[in-house]
Amino acid sequence: MRSEELQLLEQHLDGTLAEEDFARLEKLLLEDGEARAMLRTLATLDLGLHDIALGQQLHRNKELVETRSIPPRRTTSSSFSASWTRSLLAIATLAIIGLGIALWFQSSGSSAESAADRNIAKVTGTGGEVAFTGNGGSVTTDLKRGTLLTGGTIEGSSPTSWVELEFLDGSRVTVAGDSRLTFSDFDQKVLYLKDGSVASSVKPQNPDSPMLVYTRNAMLEVLGTEFEVESDVESTSLDVTEGKVRFKRLSDGQTVEVPANQRVQSAEGLKLSAQPIPDRTNQWEINLNHPHGMTGKWIPSTESLPPRLKLVHYWHKSPKAGSILIKSASMPVVGKDNQRVVLRPGSMLRVRGFAKANQKTVFGFVVRNNNGDFGGYYVSSKPKVYWMDLQTNDESRSGDLQSFEFVIDADDLCRGQDLDSQHFASTPVGLVADTFFCSTPPEDSDLEITEVEIFNQMQIE
Amino acid sequence: MRLLIRHDRAIRAWLRASLPSMNDVDEVMQEVSVVAWRKFDQLDDPENFQRWVSVIARYEILMYRRKKARDRFVLGKEVEQLIAEEGQEELKLREQQLGALEHCVQKLPESKRELVMEVYSSGQPMHEVAKQLGKSDAALYKSISRVRQSLLECVKRSLAEGAAS
CATH class of the missing domain: 1.10.1740 (Rna Polymerase Sigma Factor; Chain: A)
Incomplete structure (x- = not known):
């Protein structure tokens, strides 16, 4: 096999292949059985090296914990080396699931302090402004893919914040938007969702120690399934995509089993029962008379003006400029009967409100994949704008604020700058709109939103 | 399980x-x-x-x-x-290759082993790792590619020796 062909295969696996070389790679793989066999061997090498490196990293973390809990004389270089080799071979023989189990059993006898220091999860994806408060109260905002975490609290601080965590057994949890989640995994996984939403895909758990998810008003028992939970001060909403989750309302102790494709809501006064997740819709409009779940400053209606949502300050992590201050407001996208709202071909976003002329503004959606996972965020940064017009007319507000209407095809929204093309689709069409948001630079911005809707393009033609 | x-x-x-x-x-x-x-x-x-x-x-x-x-x-x-x-x-072959790989990694010179572990444990794109290591992208790609070649040879040799014995 020629060296340039080998290089193509390596670049493909490394994710460094240039777009113009992709067709050449496909042709090679289609026509040459030897190249396909080499790709499989290189893929095996790639996976094996990842596993060995992960095993070594976990082993080092464990060594650090042990170094703190045993007398220093026991950590001589020879015992370190022998122990390293034995453990490495043992760990490398097991897969990720095995790694988690092995590490758990190895560390179950250590002190409470070392258990608290133990890394229990890895960041597998993140974006936007996210803070992690770990053991001992240390705070970091510098989370990256591959960062190992002890138990602690993850806090997203803007609508486009997100972080995906993977526990040692492969269970995944995605925290998105303005959410706060505390997690631990001593002898069982326990999550506390203070606010916001979490999507989870949980590997089969020991029936004696199911994963527990607490919100302000409910408790969920999870044995291995996919689900999405949203919580605020008043209610908790659970959608189960796969498997089954036991849902307990804390105020009266009532429980209900929620199977796949069903939903339950825990608001007080409502009968607690699992209902089929309603059919999806492609239409949505906000009702600003009931500003439930919105972020921003809500202004009630007056004699001459409708209720408005004003933008407030947020920190935003920009891939180019780092943490910057912006003004932003957001609102959940939920259909009339609590339906999920899908962006379909022809879906249009219309926003109305008051703004200054030439106000730099970004509108967008945070979306979810169809299984509830975080699907990225998409913005109107370089769109083909169908119609954007700041009008001076009778509806002019005080000062220099004027009414505006902004319309854009959902297919013209662009993927967030910090989202990679391998994991996030190039367009939000086909995905579920989760949150609408609007952002502006912090200075000199008084934008107010009065109406937002998603409608089908056919309706205006 | x-x-x-x-x-x-x-x-x-x-x-x-x-x-x-x-x-x-x-x-x-x-x-x-x-x-x-x-x-x-x-x-x-x-x-x-x-x-x-x-x-x-x-x-x-x-x-x-x-x-x-x-x-x-x-x-x-x-x-x-x-x-x-x-x-x-080829699932059996995959198992054999992975087993052989563990031994071959141990046989690598320490500097090469550390480099390859650094790249594979970082969870970051290669160009980011190159930046952190103070190397050019091309230099890191070349080094990693060489290490892979020597691991490939070693795995092949180990399996051939295993089959012969």
Whole structure:
């Protein structure tokens, strides 16, 4: 096999292949059985090296914990080396699931302090402004893919914040938007969702120690399934995509089993029962008379003006400029009967409100994949704008604020700058709109939103 | 669960050839684990587990491919089918290669072993690692490629020696 062909295969696996070389790679793989066999061997090498490196990293973390809990004389270089080799071979023989189990059993006898220091999860994806408060109260905002975490609290601080965590057994949890989640995994996984939403895909758990998810008003028992939970001060909403989750309302102790494709809501006064997740819709409009779940400053209606949502300050992590201050407001996208709202071909976003002329503004959606996972965020940064017009007319507000209407095809929204093309689709069409948001630079911005809707393009033609 | 753990690495290695990244492998393997767990009572003979779970994995690759079809760098259906079908017959070879790899990594000179572990444990793109190591992208690619070549040779040699003995 020629060296340039080998290089193509390596670049493909490394994710460094240039777009113009992709067709050449496909042709090679289609026509040459030897190249396909080499790709499989290189893929095996790639996976094996990842596993060995992960095993070594976990082993080092464990060594650090042990170094703190045993007398220093026991950590001589020879015992370190022998122990390293034995453990490495043992760990490398097991897969990720095995790694988690092995590490758990190895560390179950250590002190409470070392258990608290133990890394229990890895960041597998993140974006936007996210803070992690770990053991001992240390705070970091510098989370990256591959960062190992002890138990602690993850806090997203803007609508486009997100972080995906993977526990040692492969269970995944995605925290998105303005959410706060505390997690631990001593002898069982326990999550506390203070606010916001979490999507989870949980590997089969020991029936004696199911994963527990607490919100302000409910408790969920999870044995291995996919689900999405949203919580605020008043209610908790659970959608189960796969498997089954036991849902307990804390105020009266009532429980209900929620199977796949069903939903339950825990608001007080409502009968607690699992209902089929309603059919999806492609239409949505906000009702600003009931500003439930919105972020921003809500202004009630007056004699001459409708209720408005004003933008407030947020920190935003920009891939180019780092943490910057912006003004932003957001609102959940939920259909009339609590339906999920899908962006379909022809879906249009219309926003109305008051703004200054030439106000730099970004509108967008945070979306979810169809299984509830975080699907990225998409913005109107370089769109083909169908119609954007700041009008001076009778509806002019005080000062220099004027009414505006902004319309854009959902297919013209662009993927967030910090989202990679391998994991996030190039367009939000086909995905579920989760949150609408609007952002502006912090200075000199008084934008107010009065109406937002998603409608089908056919309706205006 | 024990059966899945025993065969997990060979299946993941097979998946890796069909999927663009390790994250994709983890995602598909997660689906495979859940489906295998749920349908375990349909497995007639534990001896057939590898074959049985590879059929589940084939289906999950297809589903994943459908989901990601619009992404760049997703191999065409025909190519992906060839890679997966041929690979389905090589799970035993994957296990042997992974076993040999562990020994071969130990035989690497320390500096090379550290470099390769640094790259593979970082979870970051190569160009980011290059930046952190103060190397140019090209220099790091070249170094890693050389280490891979020597590991490939070593794995081949180990399997050939194993077969001869």
